[in-house]
Amino acid sequence: MQELKKATDFPISENVMRMRESSTLAAMQAAVAMRAAGVDVVDLGPGEPDFDTPEHIKAAAVEALRAGETKYTPTAGTRALQRAIIDYYGREFNALYEPAEVMATAGGKQAIFNAVVTLVNPGDEVLIPRPYWVTFPEIVTFAGANPVFIETEETQFQLTAEQVERALTSRTRLIILNSPSNPSGRVIPPAEFKRIMELVAERGIYAVSDECYLRFVYPPAEVFSAASLAPELRAHLCIAGSFSKTYAMTGWRMGYALAPAVWVKAMLKVQGHSTSNPNSIAQRAAAAAFTGSQECVAEMLAEYRRRRDWLIKALREVTGLRCFEPEGAFYAFPDVRGCLKGEVKTSGAFADKLLHDAQTVVTDGAGFGAEGYIRISYATSLDRLQEGVKRIRRVAEQLVS
Ligand SMILES: Cc1ncc(COP(=O)(O)O)c(C=O)c1O
Numbered sequence: 001m002q003e004l005k006k007a008t009d010f011p012i013s014e015n016v017m018r019m020r021e022s023s024t025l026a027a028m029q030a031a032v033a034m035r036a037a038g039v040d041v042v043d044l045g046p047g048e049p050d051f052d053t054p055e056h057i058k059a060a061a062v063e064a065l066r067a068g069e070t071k072y073t074p075t076a077g078t079r080a081l082q083r084a085i086i087d088y089y090g091r092e093f094n095a096l097y098e099p100a101e102v103m104a105t106a107g108g109k110q111a112i113f114n115a116v117v118t119l120v121n122p123g124d125e126v127l128i129p130r131p132y133w134v135t136f137p138e139i140v141t142f143a144g145a146n147p148v149f150i151e152t153e154e155t156q157f158q159l160t161a162e163q164v165e166r167a168l169t170s171r172t173r174l175i176i177l178n179s180p181s182n183p184s185g186r187v188i189p190p191a192e193f194k195r196i197m198e199l200v201a202e203r204g205i206y207a208v209s210d211e212c213y214l215r216f217v218y219p220p221a222e223v224f225s226a227a228s229l230a231p232e233l234r235a236h237l238c239i240a241g242s243f244s245k246t247y248a249m250t251g252w253r254m255g256y257a258l259a260p261a262v263w264v265k266a267m268l269k270v271q272g273h274s275t276s277n278p279n280s281i282a283q284r285a286a287a288a289a290f291t292g293s294q295e296c297v298a299e300m301l302a303e304y305r306r307r308r309d310w311l312i313k314a315l316r317e318v319t320g321l322r323c324f325e326p327e328g329a330f331y332a333f334p335d336v337r338g339c340l341k342g343e344v345k346t347s348g349a350f351a352d353k354l355l356h357d358a359q360t361v362v363t364d365g366a367g368f369g370a371e372g373y374i375r376i377s378y379a380t381s382l383d384r385l386q387e388g389v390k391r392i393r394r395v396a397e398q399l400v401s
Contacts, residue, residue, distance in 0.1 A: 015141075015142055015144075016142075018141055019141070020134075020367075022135070022367075027045035027351075027361050027363045027364075028043075028045055028046065028361075030045075031043040031045055031361040034355075040359060041359050041360070041361060042358075042359065042384055042388040042391060043384075044362050044377050044380060044384075044385070045361040045362060045363050046377050046379050046380065048244070048245070048248075049245060049248040049330075049379050050379050050381065051248040051300055051303075053247060053248050054296040056288060056292050056293070057247055057288050058285070059288075060284050060285050060288030060292075061252075061282065063284065064284035064285070069280050069281060069284060070281070071280060072276060072277060072280070073277040073280050073283060075103070075271050075277050076102065076277075077104025077256070077278060077283055078104075078280070078284075078287070079099075080283075080284070081283045081286055081287045082099050082102050082103075082104070083287075084286070084287040084290040085097075085102050085258070086098075086099070086102055087290070087291070088291075089225070089227050092225070093225045093227045093228040094228060095227035095228050095234075097258055100261040100264060100265075101259060101261050101264055102257070102264070103268060104255070104256050104277070104278050104283060105240075105254075105255045105257055105271065106254070106255070106275055106278045107242060107253045107254065107255045108212045108241060108244065108255035109135060109242075110255060110271070110275065110278075111241065111242075111255045111256060111257035112136070112139060112176070113139050114270050115259065116145075117139070117142075117143045117270055118263065118266040118270055119174055119206055119263070120140065120144070120145035120173050120174060121173075123145070123146070123171065124171060124172075124174070125145065125148045125171040125173060126140040126145050126147055126173060126174045126175070127148050127149075127150055127164065127172060128140070128147050128148070128149055128150065129149070129150040129159045129163070129164075129176075129177070129178075129181075130149045130150060130151055130152055130153075130368075130369040130370060131333070131365060131368035131369050131370035131373070132176070133178055133181075133182045133183070133210070134367055134368060136176050137149075137369075145174075146171075148169075149369060150164060150166075150167045151163070153370075156186075156324050157181070157333070158186055159177070159188055161192060161195035161196045161199055164196050168203060168205075172205050173206065174205060174206045174207065174208065175196075175205065175208075176208045176210065177193070177196065177207055177226075178210040178212070179193065179209075179211075179224070179328070180213040180214075180217060180327065181213075181329065182212070182213065183331050183333050183363070183365065183373075184326060184333045185327065185328055185329040185331045185332065185333060186328070187217055187224075187327035187328040188224075190224040193226060194229060197229055197233040197236065197237065198233065200233075200236050201232060201233050201235070201236045206236050206237070206238070207226075207237050207238070208237075208238045208239075208240055209225075209238070209239050209240065210240045211225055211226070211240065211242070212240070212241070212244065212245055213245055213328055214246065216245065216246075216301060216330060217327060218301075218305050218308065218327055221327035221328060227239055234260070235260055237259065238257055238263055239257065239259070240255065241257070242254070242255040243255065243286045245330075246289070249282075249286070252282040252286070254278055254282050254285070254286040255278075304378065304379075306382070307330075307378040307382055307385060308325075308326070308330070308332070310385070310386075311376070312325050315332055315392075317393075318389070318393045318396050319338075319393075319397055319400045320336065320338035320339035320396045320397075321334045321336060321338065321339065321392075321396060322338065323335070330378050331375050331377055332375075332376045333370075333374070333375055334376065335372055336372065336374050337372040339395075339400055340372075340399075341399045341400065344399055346364075346366065346372075347364050347365050347366055347372050347373055348364040348371075350374065353395055354395055358391035358392070358395050359391070360388050360391045360392060360395075362375060362392075363377075
């Protein structure tokens with residue numbers, strides 16, 4: 001048997017060779033390695049809640065195990081979970097969905113993957129507003145289509161229908177919307193969202209609305225689901241939902257898609273030949289999350305808000321940083337260009353300096369298509385945030401002076 005000498009000897013497909021490693025996971029690994037070496041790391045990298053999954057959700061999973069719910073389920077998920085999703089959207093957003101328009105997925109990520117690969121053909125253009133969640137362009141490229149980025153810095157990353165309109169071409173097939181946004185925390189106001197969807201419907205294209213951070217919106221901004229739009233707009237829409245952040249369930253891998261029945265049918269074909277159904281036990285837990293008390297969500301939201309209010313104010317006091325107030329999610333996204341001096345020419349170099357000189361992990365904005373910015377997660381306790389900002393201030397002041 002021939003021995004492989006170099007990684008390049010192995011014939012990895014071109015599709016996967018083109019794929020970039022996730023920069024958010026890279027930040028996580030850097031923190032793990034330093035912690036293992038006994039370093040006092042302040043980790044402001046995490047894209048996941050620091051809370052535990054609420055007890056009543058865990059109890060539902062235990063119950064499912066005891067009841068022997070350990071077999072394959074329908075590809076679209078159990079009837080009980082489909083019902084829970086439909087009822088939740090009916091109750092919360094006055095949106096009526098039929099079972100044929102709903103499927104459970106292994107995390108919101110799989111819903112986005114299913115939606116994109118079932119819709120685009122090679123050469124199609126997919127609009128992605130900058131800054132974007134790292135996975136969007138990777139899925140689009142994997143599916144053979146071309147990501148086309150919409151610049152939004154002129155409006156401090158607030159996407160407008162006008163910006164979307166300017167980016168449309170005859171090859172545009174799809175737009176990926178993400179409100180609240182990871183990494184910017186920006187929320188598209190409902191009226192603007194509607195204008196964007198009207199444009200989408202008018203042009204006969206489609207939209208994926210990634211509602212992963214759906215519930216994490218801080219007043220006066222409003223929680224809004226595209227599910228509440230009129231049926232003629234919904235005919236062009238796939239909602240990719242997730243239990244990961246709302247219920248602190250990242251490890252459970254539960255999400256869902258809501259879309260026109262023909263689109264769901266195609267997505268079921270892809271899922272049926274890849275992962276089949278999501279984990280049967282996690283499905284029972286996800287159903288309990290949607291049918292049970294929502295008090296846990298309100299409590300987490302209140303804590304995130306407390307941290308956000310403190311963090312944004314503190315970051316604005318750091319010389320060289322500029323920081324708008326995000327309306328949602330759990331990230332601050334400051335502009336660090338005022339600190340780029342000497343050897344530190346990019347936000348990546350700034351993030352590296354924070355890591356090596358101040359043992360503080362943040363995520364470089366360049367990975368999200370926004371060079372010059374860093375993402376700071378506040379899914380960490382207030383005292384660690386305070387320590388982190390102290391360290392960031394030290395490094396920033398040293399650079400600026
Ligand atoms: C914007 C966005 N969408 C989707 C996801 C996917 O979440 P999951 O697959 O855990 O549901 C994430 C996770 O970080 C995210 O930040």
